[in-house]
Amino acid sequence: MTSTPDLLQPRRSDFGPGFLWGCATSSYQIEGAVDADGRGASIWDRFCQRPGAIRDGSSGAVACDHYHRWEEDLDLMQRLGVNAYRFSIAWPRIQPDGRGKAEPRGLDFYSRLVDGLLRRGIQPWATLHHWDLPQALQDAGGWPHIGTVRAFVDYADVVTRHLGDRVKRWITHNEPWCTAFLGHHEGVHAPGVKDWKTSLQVLHHLLLSHGLAVPVIRRNSPGAMVGITLSLHPIEPAGDSAADAAAVRRHDGLRNRMFLDPLFNKGYPAETMALLGANAPNVLTGDLQAIAAPTDFLGVNYYFPEVVADAPGHGDIAARVVEREGVERTAFGWQVKPAGLVTLLRRIHADYGPRRIYITENGSTFDDVVQPDGSVPDLQRRSFLARHVEAARQAQAAGVPLHGYFAWSLLDNFEWAEGYTRRFGITHVDYATQRRTLKASGQWYAQFLRA
Numbered sequence: 001m002t003s004t005p006d007l008l009q010p011r012r013s014d015f016g017p018g019f020l021w022g023c024a025t026s027s028y029q030i031e032g033a034v035d036a037d038g039r040g041a042s043i044w045d046r047f048c049q050r051p052g053a054i055r056d057g058s059s060g061a062v063a064c065d066h067y068h069r070w071e072e073d074l075d076l077m078q079r080l081g082v083n084a085y086r087f088s089i090a091w092p093r094i095q096p097d098g099r100g101k102a103e104p105r106g107l108d109f110y111s112r113l114v115d116g117l118l119r120r121g122i123q124p125w126a127t128l129h130h131w132d133l134p135q136a137l138q139d140a141g142g143w144p145h146i147g148t149v150r151a152f153v154d155y156a157d158v159v160t161r162h163l164g165d166r167v168k169r170w171i172t173h174n175e176p177w178c179t180a181f182l183g184h185h186e187g188v189h190a191p192g193v194k195d196w197k198t199s200l201q202v203l204h205h206l207l208l209s210h211g212l213a214v215p216v217i218r219r220n221s222p223g224a225m226v227g228i229t230l231s232l233h234p235i236e237p238a239g240d241s242a243a244d245a246a247a248v249r250r251h252d253g254l255r256n257r258m259f260l261d262p263l264f265n266k267g268y269p270a271e272t273m274a275l276l277g278a279n280a281p282n283v284l285t286g287d288l289q290a291i292a293a294p295t296d297f298l299g300v301n302y303y304f305p306e307v308v309a310d311a312p313g314h315g316d317i318a319a320r321v322v323e324r325e326g327v328e329r330t331a332f333g334w335q336v337k338p339a340g341l342v343t344l345l346r347r348i349h350a351d352y353g354p355r356r357i358y359i360t361e362n363g364s365t366f367d368d369v370v371q372p373d374g375s376v377p378d379l380q381r382r383s384f385l386a387r388h389v390e391a392a393r394q395a396q397a398a399g400v401p402l403h404g405y406f407a408w409s410l411l412d413n414f415e416w417a418e419g420y421t422r423r424f425g426i427t428h429v430d431y432a433t434q435r436r437t438l439k440a441s442g443q444w445y446a447q448f449l450r451a
């Protein structure tokens, strides 16, 4: 095996026959059709109206128009050769007001999608909440409010009663870190709240709603595998000082262990809770037991490692994320480090021992240039993909119970606060015509999957 990154050629057969190869998307990022078939408003519809909230002033109102083009998109996946597809269900299509009676047209859309996947031999992986909370629930208090926890469990019940006979892989939440901190502390994601203490209560309520939903999903979807997807990062020290090493530990507590520890029955990390002091979430009797409901897998979204320096006075955690000089980066500025995936997966396996791990997202954004003939030679993304697949192989060879990999994303799409300025797809989307074109990275994936 050569060490030239572009020439690293992992082979599908290295991963064993049952390994899942997929693509991931999320509802608000691709569906569009925000007024179709009784859909209610989500917090992202509202947030996009805020001047300055989205870099290009856009929204997910049309996005990839997947709501109307889903069959074409399923055909595309079939041509790619994936055997699994991770999508999310838009809560406001199912319960336009966030609670109560289900909207049958919303349920039917996902029902058709699931049947279409099964017909093509693609296993459906459904995420219940990928950030598009119904606006009505936000108006009633949102995630800081316990009522939203109850509403989520009810919504999970409605969806899994309807689709649980055919969907057997369920993810409760996508990346609760983002909802908690980007949505409620930094305010750069919906609902755009900036309050530190509130963000920690949101963290707790997301995990609690996950734990309470797990038994409900199991009841409605016999034989299903249920899990949650976290955004996780290996954390590296900026320098060799003992102070930076201690900062890494503190930052890791907030970034990773505040999620992993309670999910794997260790409770919240005492050290982090002590640092948070009065800002720590309010945890009631029984909450931790609920959060630790046994799951079948952990979904890991890996994009980049974080480099951290000691920063006295910098918030409760007194640590700061810094940029390392001279490293490879995506157009987003995220460091490219495939080896970080190996480190991360080995650590999760050693410290928490989830039964199974799936990489539920991994991908990159670069400034794609469409050639006159329509092709998109995204060689950097292709290299990113190939090297991370190789890293996944190394993790598996090291004993990590890794069972699948989902590339982010099937399509270029609405990248949240970045609007349409960032393309993550292995398929190019011409937003004016909605034409889809497989990029060089997508062609590499197809070839890898065929071999």
Ligand code: FCB
Pocket: 026, 029, 174, 175, 178, 231, 301, 361, 408, 415, 416, 424
């Ligand atoms: C993840 C999100 C996903 C997408 C990628 C780039 O944090 O889960 O929706 O935006 O980042």
